[in-house]
Amino acid sequence: MAAYLVGVDVGGTTTKIGIFPQGERAIAAWEIPTRKFEEIDYIWEDIASAIFAKAEELKIGKEELKAVGVGLPGPIRDDGFLPRCVNLGMGACHPADLLSKALGGIPVAAGNDANVAALGEVYYGAAKGYQDAVVFTLGTGVGGGIILKGRIVAGNRGLGGEVGHMVVNPDEEAVCNCGNRGCLEQYASATGIVRIAHKFLKETDKASSLRGLEDFSCKTVCDEAKAGDELALDTLEVFGKYLGIAVAHTVLTVDPDIIILGGGVTRAGQILIDVTEKYMKEFTHLTNEHVPIVIATLGNDAGIYGSAALAASLLDQ
Amino acid sequence: MAAYLVGVDVGGTTTKIGIFPQGERAIAAWEIPTRKFEEIDYIWEDIASAIFAKAEELKIGKEELKAVGVGLPGPIRDDGFLPRCVNLGMGACHPADLLSKALGGIPVAAGNDANVAALGEVYYGAAKGYQDAVVFTLGTGVGGGIILKGRIVAGNRGLGGEVGHMVVNPDEEAVCNCGNRGCLEQYASATGIVRIAHKFLKETDKASSLRGLEDFSCKTVCDEAKAGDELALDTLEVFGKYLGIAVAHTVLTVDPDIIILGGGVTRAGQILIDVTEKYMKEFTHLTNEHVPIVIATLGNDAGIYGSAALAASLLDQ
Numbered sequence: 001m002a003a004y005l006v007g008v009d010v011g012g013t014t015t016k017i018g019i020f021p022q023g024e025r026a027i028a029a030w031e032i033p034t035r036k037f038e039e040i041d042y043i044w045e046d047i048a049s050a051i052f053a054k055a056e057e058l059k060i061g062k063e064e065l066k067a068v069g070v071g072l073p074g075p076i077r078d079d080g081f082l083p084r085c086v087n088l089g090m091g092a093c094h095p096a097d098l099l100s101k102a103l104g105g106i107p108v109a110a111g112n113d114a115n116v117a118a119l120g121e122v123y124y125g126a127a128k129g130y131q132d133a134v135v136f137t138l139g140t141g142v143g144g145g146i147i148l149k150g151r152i153v154a155g156n157r158g159l160g161g162e163v164g165h166m167v168v169n170p171d172e173e174a175v176c177n178c179g180n181r182g183c184l185e186q187y188a189s190a191t192g193i194v195r196i197a198h199k200f201l202k203e204t205d206k207a208s209s210l211r212g213l214e215d216f217s218c219k220t221v222c223d224e225a226k227a228g229d230e231l232a233l234d235t236l237e238v239f240g241k242y243l244g245i246a247v248a249h250t251v252l253t254v255d256p257d258i259i260i261l262g263g264g265v266t267r268a269g270q271i272l273i274d275v276t277e278k279y280m281k282e283f284t285h286l287t288n289e290h291v292p293i294v295i296a297t298l299g300n301d302a303g304i305y306g307s308a309a310l311a312a313s314l315l316d317q
Numbered sequence: 318m319a320a321y322l323v324g325v326d327v328g329g330t331t332t333k334i335g336i337f338p339q340g341e342r343a344i345a346a347w348e349i350p351t352r353k354f355e356e357i358d359y360i361w362e363d364i365a366s367a368i369f370a371k372a373e374e375l376k377i378g379k380e381e382l383k384a385v386g387v388g389l390p391g392p393i394r395d396d397g398f399l400p401r402c403v404n405l406g407m408g409a410c411h412p413a414d415l416l417s418k419a420l421g422g423i424p425v426a427a428g429n430d431a432n433v434a435a436l437g438e439v440y441y442g443a444a445k446g447y448q449d450a451v452v453f454t455l456g457t458g459v460g461g462g463i464i465l466k467g468r469i470v471a472g473n474r475g476l477g478g479e480v481g482h483m484v485v486n487p488d489e490e491a492v493c494n495c496g497n498r499g500c501l502e503q504y505a506s507a508t509g510i511v512r513i514a515h516k517f518l519k520e521t522d523k524a525s526s527l528r529g530l531e532d533f534s535c536k537t538v539c540d541e542a543k544a545g546d547e548l549a550l551d552t553l554e555v556f557g558k559y560l561g562i563a564v565a566h567t568v569l570t571v572d573p574d575i576i577i578l579g580g581g582v583t584r585a586g587q588i589l590i591d592v593t594e595k596y597m598k599e600f601t602h603l604t605n606e607h608v609p610i611v612i613a614t615l616g617n618d619a620g621i622y623g624s625a626a627l628a629a630s631l632l633d634q
Contacts, residue, residue, distance in 0.1 A: 075604075132473060134570075146570055148465065155572020156449060157606050162569040167562055167600045171488065180602035245484055249566050252479040253451075253463055255472020283484045285497035289474050 004060055005311040006051055007120075008070040008099075009113060009303025010034060010043070012087045017050055018304035019058065022066065022312070025124065028054055029304060037089035048102035068108045069310030070099055071116030071303050075158025080110055083158070109310045113303055115152045115161050118145025120306030121260050125298040132256040135296065136163055136243065138265035141177065142185040142192075148254060151313065164189070166249060168242040187242035190218035190265050197221045197235040206231045222268035236275050244279025251284050251291050262296030269295070321377055322628040323368055325387040325416075326430060326620025327351055327360070329404045334367055335621035336375065339383065339629070342441065345371055346621060354406035365419035385425045386627030387416055388433030388620050392475025397427055400475070426627045430620055432469045432478050435462025437623030438577050442615040449573040452613065453480055453560065455582035458494065459502040459509075465571060468630065481506070483566060485559040504559035507535035507582050514538045514552040523548045539585035553592050561596020568601050568608050579613030586612065 003022040008015060015034045018026040032050045035042045047070075055065060072095055074085030080096050096110040111119070118135035127133040131150050137143040142164030146153040153160040164185040165178050172182035174195070186192045194217065201211055208231035209224050210216055224232035247259050259280075266272060273293050281290055298305055320339040325332060332351045335343040349367045352359045364387075372382060389412055391402030397413050413427040428436070435452035444450040448467050454460040459481030463470040470477040481502040482495050489499035491512070503509045511534065518528055525548035526541050527533055541549035564576050576597075583589060590610050598607055615622055 148470065153465065153571050155568075156574045156608070157568075157572055157604055159569055159572040159601075159604060162572075162603060165601075165603045166566050166569050169487065170485075170558070170562060170600075178603050180600070241487070245487060249483050250570060251472075251474075252476055252483050253567060253570055254470050255474055255476040255479075257473045283487075283497070284476075284482075285495050286479060286482045287474055287476060291473070 002060070002064050003066045004055075004064050005308045006065060006068040007304035007307030007311065008047055008068060009116070009307055010070060010072045010088070011113070012036070012073065015047060016300075016304050017047070017054070018301070018308060019054060019060070020308040022315075026301075026304065026308070028058060029301065030054065034088070036087075040089050043088070044098045044102035047099060051103065062104070065103075065106055067311035067314040068099065068103060068106055069116065069307030070095060070108060070110045071113035071307050071310075072110060073113045076110050076112045076154060077156065077158040078154045082110070107314045109314050111152050111154065111306075111310055112145075112158060112161070114143035115145035115154060116306035116310055117262070117298075117302035118147055118161065118260070118306065119152055119309045120298050120302040120304070121262065121296050122147045122150065123309035123312075124305040125302060126260045126294050126296050127258050130257040132254065133258050133260055134163070134247075134250045134254065134256045135161070135260040135262055136188070136246070137263040138188050138190070138261060139263035140190055142189045146250070146254060146256075148256075152310070163246055163250070166246050168245045184242055184246045187239055188246070188265070193218045193221050193235060193239055193265065196238045197232065200231050200234055204231070206234075208232065218265055219267070222271065226268075226271055236271065239272070240275030241279045243276045245283050247276060247280040247291070247293065248283030251280070252286070256291060259291050259293045260296050261293065262302065266295045319377070319381050320383045321372075321381050322625045323382060323385040324621035324624030324628065325364055325385060326433070326624055327387060327389045327405070328430070329353070329390065332364060333618075333621050334364070334371070335618070335625060336371060336377070337625040339632075343618075343621065343625070345375060346618065347371065351405070353404075357406050360405070361415045361419035364416060368420065379421070382420075382423055384628035384631040385416065385420060385423055386433065386624030387412060387425060387427045388430035388624050388627075389427060390430045393427050393429050393471060394473065394475040395471045399427070424631045426631050428469050428471065428623075428627055429462075429475060429478070431460035432462035432471060433623035433627055434579070434615075434619035435464055435478065435577070435623065436469055436626045437615055437619040437621070438579065438613050439464045439467065440626035440629075441622040442619060443577045443611045443613050444575050447574040449571065450575050450577055451480070451564075451567045451571065451573045452478070452577040452579055453505070453563070454580040455505050455507070455578060456580035457507055459506045463567070463571060463573075465573075469627070480563055480567070483563050485562045501559055501563045504556055505563070505582070510535045510538050510552060510556055510582065513555045514549065517548050517551055521548070523551075525549065535582055536584070539588065543585075543588055553588065556589070557592030558596045560593045562600050564593060564597040564608070564610065565600030568597070569603070573608060576608050576610045577613050578610065579619065583612045
């Protein structure tokens with residue numbers, strides 16, 4: 001009898017699911033719509049039905065599905081408790097227990113989606129072969145995950161890896177989405193990078209190909225920086241300074257084997273690593289040995305891969 | 318046959334040693350001089366002889382000494398390797414192996430002294446009963462330790478828990494002992510607190526009982542703050558702001574069960590907790606649930622207690 005793991009990544013619009021022969025990469029990956037708010041109670045049955053239907057299609061028996069992992073966009077604690085999930089309209093619950101029940105008792109482990117994606121990069125992606133990694137996910141916002149000894153650090157309040165809201169600039173006056181001021185997210189997210197470029201355009205007279213554009217994206221700022229545009233380069237210096245501080249903080253606390261940068265912003269590539277490394281070295285003055293910083297490799301699949309790794313951890317116990 | 322653990326805390330001047338019946342508090346604790354620099358090779362034999370002599374005195378047989386833990390003032394990595402220990406003039410080595418050899422094969426585990434002291438507070442002190450804790454040791458400098466799942470987070474380069482050199486104020490102009498600028502140590506150590514008070518005396522005209530004193534200690538600043546001196550209170554606000562940021566960083570990365578403040582500075586008591594908590598809450602805006610902050614209880618004995626806990630971990634394996 002073969003053994004399969006299932007990885008589930010619940011997003012605000014769609015839920016991705018992958019089926020993995022144990023120890024191997026996904027043999028099937030697909031999406032279903034995420035039911036939420038007034039329909040939230042259906043979410044577990046939807047996922048269970050989708051898994052069983054695909055298993056049947058692949059001629060995998062129910063008894064061959066050994067464990068399931070699920071990532072959710074909320075603060076799941078070390079003990080599996082989720083106080084609430086605002087994005088889905090989900091109240092306090094133990095998601096793993098609910099999904100396990102819908103699956104007729106297959107063991108389930110649950111984690112925060114960003115933490116689970118970080119776990120995916122450690123078991124299948126950019127940090128394969130490492131045990132301790134910190135992931136910064138630079139998208140519209142900034143999330144992350146901390147993996148030590150191959151396990152997610154979820155934390156007492158589910159705040160493990162919430163690196164986007166570390167206050168890296170206590171003197172900032174602009175307000176973050178979270179209501180605080182000076183969070184990493186204000187400098188290292190796609191929206192943060194665009195915000196800083198606009199600030200430089202407004203506050204300086206520097207010539208720039210960004211000047212006069214009514215609207216521009218993070219990608220445009222990065223492209224112009226690569227083309228040598230000084231104002232765009234200044235913008236990436238601000239990005240690198242504050243991300244470098246945040247990376248340094250994780251080095252001086254958990255000192256991981258490797259740092260991974262993921263999320264849409266990292267499509268800009270090496271220029272982001274270079275500027276972050278420069279400042280990280282400055283802010284970890286205490287040592288001449290520096291942590292490697294690399295770009296994530298799994299993209300949007302990190303969630304299902306990480307969930308499969310979470311599922312696998314249930315079988316190790 | 319009874320089982321005993323030994324805790325060893327190697328300092329720059331003296332080495333403390335404690336003997337612990339397994340699962341109990343120390344039944345003997347004493348000090349020997351630390352040999353270092355040109356005499357560094359004698360250090361392991363000195364410790365071994367001292368342990369055996371005391372065991373004989375206590376009528377404990379060698380075979381009843383089950384495991385030894387040792388804390389050293391250097392960056393000991395997860396794998397037990399110490400690249401160098403500047404304070405002792407010790408070169409690259411595996412301290413646990415060397416001490417075990419001197420002890421005729423008794424199993425030994427080694428750790429960084431600040432990390433080991435943190436472990437002591439978790440197993441025997443202020444965080445007894447908790448699994449995940451972050452300790453900030455506020456002395457002449459600032460050290461610390463991170464304990465997750467009851468184990469030290471030592472890190473890839475032995476930088477785990479080096480919280481004193483997190484850059485909490487990237488705009489600082491004064492230089493830290495480490496050569497960087499804006500480290501926590503510049504605000505939260507005894508010398509840091511005195512430095513800030515002097516800065517306020519120089520840069521403001523505020524009346525203060527500290528004004529005119531040629532020299533004053535951290536204790537005096539804290540005492541004057543408690544007596545209502547405004548300039549001393551301003552000084553503690555700076556302390557609290559930057560320590561609060563550092564505490565918040567650890568909450569948004571490893572999210573521990575409890576934060577412990579140790580070291581000589583904490584003799585000032587509750588006033589330090591209050592000002593740190595105020596800022597920690599501000600800088601963990603993301604949550605309404607806050608980590609408790611408490612003062613360490615083991616004082617200078619934390620090292621031998623933590624080493625005994627480290628020794629105990631060898632027997633669990």
